[in-house]
Amino acid sequence: MNSSRSQELFTEALRYIPGGVNSPVRAFRAVGGNPFFAQRAYGSRVEDVDGNVYIDYVTTWGPSILGHAHPAVIAAVKAAADRGTSFGIPNQFEGELARKICEWVPSVQKVRLTNSGTEATMSAIRLARGFTRRDKIIKFDGCYHGHVDSLLVKAGSGALTLGQPDSAGIPAALAALTLALPFNDVEALRFAFAQNKNEIAAVIVEPIPANAGLIPPQPGFLETLRELCTAHGTVLIFDEVMTGFRLARGGAQELLGIQPDLSCFGKVIGGGLPVGAFGGRAEIMDQLAPLGPVYQAGTLSGNPLAMAAGLAQLKVIEEENVFARLEQLGAELEAETREALKAAGLAYSFYRYGSMFCLFFTPRAVRNLDDARTADLAHFARFFHSLLEQGVYIAPSQFETGFLSAAHTAEDLKRTAQAVRQALRA
Ligand code: HOZ
Numbered sequence: 527m528n529s530s531r532s533q534e535l536f537t538e539a540l541r542y543i544p545g546g547v548n549s550p551v552r553a554f555r556a557v558g559g560n561p562f563f564a565q566r567a568y569g570s571r572v573e574d575v576d577g578n579v580y581i582d583y584v585t586t587w588g589p590s591i592l593g594h595a596h597p598a599v600i601a602a603v604k605a606a607a608d609r610g611t612s613f614g615i616p617n618q619f620e621g622e623l624a625r626k627i628c629e630w631v632p633s634v635q636k637v638r639l640t641n642s643g644t645e646a647t648m649s650a651i652r653l654a655r656g657f658t659r660r661d662k663i664i665k666f667d668g669c670y671h672g673h674v675d676s677l678l679v680k681a682g683s684g685a686l687t688l689g690q691p692d693s694a695g696i697p698a699a700l701a702a703l704t705l706a707l708p709f710n711d712v713e714a715l716r717f718a719f720a721q722n723k724n725e726i727a728a729v730i731v732e733p734i735p736a737n738a739g740l741i742p743p744q745p746g747f748l749e750t751l752r753e754l755c756t757a758h759g760t761v762l763i764f765d766e767v768m769t770g771f772r773l774a775r776g777g778a779q780e781l782l783g784i785q786p787d788l789s790c791f792g793k794v795i796g797g798g799l800p801v802g803a804f805g806g807r808a809e810i811m812d813q814l815a816p817l818g819p820v821y822q823a824g825t826l827s828g829n830p831l832a833m834a835a836g837l838a839q840l841k842v843i844e845e846e847n848v849f850a851r852l853e854q855l856g857a858e859l860e861a862e863t864r865e866a867l868k869a870a871g872l873a874y875s876f877y878r879y880g881s882m883f884c885l886f887f888t889p890r891a892v893r894n895l896d897d898a899r900t901a902d903l904a905h906f907a908r909f910f911h912s913l914l915e916q917g918v919y920i921a922p923s924q925f926e927t928g929f930l931s932a933a934h935t936a937e938d939l940k941r942t943a944q945a946v947r948q949a950l951r952a
Contacts, residue, residue, distance in 0.1 A: 527915060531575040532562040551684035557907040557922045567594035569933035572919060580919035581938045583928040587921075588768055588793040591852075591881070592842055593933020599797045602838035606830045614825055619833030623795065626840055627803060630775045633785040637805025638814060639828045643767035643792030644672025646802035647730065649822045650788050651676060654728035654761035656820035657810050662722055664729040666709040668738030668895030668925075671730055671765050671790070680706040680895070682737035687923040709735055710744045710893045719754050728761040728788075729754075733778040736768040736927040738898045740877045740884035748784050755787070761810065767792040767802070768927065771840065773880045774849055781879070794843075797835030800826075848932045852881035855930050855939065859883060862943035870950040881930040898925065905952075912949035918942050 539546035547553045547561065554561050562574040570593055572582040582594070592599065606619070620639060627637045640646045651663060651674065663676065670683035678685060678693040679701050685693060692701070705722070707714045709731075719726065733748055735741040755762040764786035769778040771794035779785060788806035795801055805811060815821045842848065860878045863885060867874055873889040886892050887901040887909070906924040913920055918941070920928055 527578055528576045529560075529562060529574075529578070533560060535563045535575060536560045549684060551687050551921070551923055551926065554922045556687045556903065556924070557910045559911065561922070569593040569595070570931060570935065570938050578917070580914070580917050581934070581942055583918070583920045583930065583942075584926075585929040585931050586798055587926075588772065588929050589796060589798045590931055591772055591794050591848065591929075592839060593931040594798075596797075596839070596842065596933070598838045598842050599835050602834040603797075603799070603831050606834035609830070611831060612826055612829055617828065617830050617833070619830050619837060620828035623833045623836055623840075624805075626837065627791065627795065627805060630771065630840075631777060631779070631789060631805075633779060633787075633807075634789055634805040635808040636811035637803050638811070638822065639833070640802035640804065641800045641824055641826050641829070641832075642672065642802045643765075643790060644674055644802070645824065646767065646790040646792060646804040647671040647677060647763075647765055648674040650763050650790050650804040651728060651730065652822065653804070653810060653813060653820050654763060654788065656818070657813050658727040658759065658761060660725055660727035660760075662703050662705060662725045663727055664705045664707060664715075664718055666731055666735070667706050668709060668741070668898060669730075669732045669735050669765070670737030671732075672767070676700055676704050677730065679704045682735065682895070682925055684923070686738055686895075686925045708894045708896070709741060710747050712747055712750050715747075715751060715754060719758055719760075723758070726758060726760045728763050730763040730765055732765045732768065733782055733784070733786075734769055734773075734879055734882075736882060736884075738895050738925050739886050739892060739901075740879070740882055740927045741892055741894065741898065742877055742879075743782065744893060748782060752784050752786075761788055762786045763788045763790065763806075765790045768882070769879075771795055771843070772852075772882065772929075778879075794839065795836040796832045797839040799829070799832035799835045801829075801832045801836060846932070849880065851932050852930055855932075855934055856881050856883065858936070858939050859930065859942070862939060863946060866943060866947045866950055869947060872950060883928045883930075884926075885928075887924060908952035909949045912952040913945050916945035916948065918945045918949075 667680040668682040671677040770791040792802040
C-alpha cells in the first residue's frame with residue numbers, strides 16, 4: 527500500500543503542528559506508524575491522498591450517520607453558504623434545530639447551541655454549579671466529556687489512549703472538586719453522596735460510555751444514579767455527544783428509559799460541521815445569561831452552516847427510517863464478528879448498541895475502566911494495521927467506539943468480515 531504522499535504531508539505537519547495532528551488520538555501513537563491523510567470521503571468510504579480507499583468505521587468520530595458527503599447535507603450547506611457563512615445575529619436555522627432537539631428528546635425543554643461537545647459539557651457543568659450553588663461534581667473513570675479542565679480527570683478517549691487520563695495543566699485545587707468513581711459501582715456512588723452531603727452540584731455521565739471502548743451500563747446503575755441525584759438535589763447530566771440522535775431519536779436516554787436534568791449533544795446534529803448543544807429542564811436553562819447569572823457565549827454558536835447541515839441530516843434520518851437500517855446493519859456486523867472470533871478461537875468481548883460497537887481484546891466482561899484496561903493492546907495494534915492493509919479503517923485506539931453509517935452496504939460488511947477473520951490471526 528503506497529503511503530508516500532501521506533508521509534510527506536505528515537513530515538510537513540510535524541514542523542508546524544504539535545505531534546502533526548489537531549487532536550491526539552489521530553496520531554496513531556497507540557498502534558504505531560503514522561496517520562494517513564484524507565483527500566475526500568463519500569458514503570461509507572474515505573480516500574487518502576495516495577489514492578487508497580478504506581471502508582470507514584470512524585465516520586469522522588460519529589457525525590456522519592448517513593455516510594460521508596450525503597447529498598442532502600451537502601446541498602443544505604451550499605445553500606446556506608450562499609447566504610453568508612456567519613452572522614453573529616440570530617438566524618432562523620438556530621430556532622429550527624433547537625425545536626427539533628426539544629421535540630426528539632423529551633427531557634430537553636430548552637437548549638443552547640455551541641460549537642463543540644467540549645463547550646457543551648463545560649457549559650453544562652458551570653450551569654449546574656450556578657443553579658445549585660455547589661462546587662463538587664462526580665464523573666466516572668473512563669468517561670470522556672471533551673477536554674474541559676474539571677473533566678479531564680480519569681478521562682477516556684485520546685487521553686486514555688495516550689495513557690494520560692489526567693492532564694497536566696489542571697490546577698490540583700480544581701481537580702479536587704471532581705470526584706471520579708468507577709462506572710457501574712452502585713456502592714461507590716452511594717458512599718460518595720453520603721460523604722459529600724449538599725456539596726455535589728452535578729453528576730456527569732455518558733449513559734453508555736463510548737470513549738473507553740463501549741461499556742454497557744449494568745441494570746439498576748443509572749436508575750440508582752437518577753434516584754440519588756433527585757434525592758440530593760444534584761443535577762444529573764447525560765453526555766450524549768456520542769449516543770445522541772444516533773441510538774434512537776431520543777438517544778440513549780430513550781433507549782434506557784431514564785431522564786436526566788441536562789443533556790449534552792454534538793456530532794450528528796451538526797452533520798459533520800462543528801457543533802454542540804446542551805439543554806434540559808427550563809428552570810435550570812433559564813439560569814443562563816441573558817435571563818440568569820450563569821454566563822455562556824460564542825461568536826460562532828448557532829452558525830448557519832452547521833445548523834443547516836444538522837437540520838438536513840435529521841430530516842433524512844426521520845424520512846428514511848435510518849435507525850431501523852442501522853440496527854439491521856449493526857446486527858449483521860455483530861453476527862459476523864462473533865463468527866470470526868469463534869473461528870479464531872478467541873473469547874474476546876464484543877458490545878454493540880445499534881450502530882455503535884466495540885471489540886475489546888480481552889475475554890473479561892467489561893463493566894468499567896479497569897476491565898477495559900485488561901485488553902491486549904499489542905494484539906489490537908496488529909489487528910488495526912492488518913485491517914488497514916486490507917482497506918478497512920477503524921479508530922487507531924482500543925479505547926474508542928466503532929460507528930456504522932446508513933451508507934454502509936451488505937457488500938461492505940462482507941468485505942469487512944473477511945478482513946476481520948484475517949486480522950484476528952495477525
Ligand atoms: N472519542 C473522541 C470523540 N468523542 C475522538 C475524537 C478526537 O478526540 O479527536
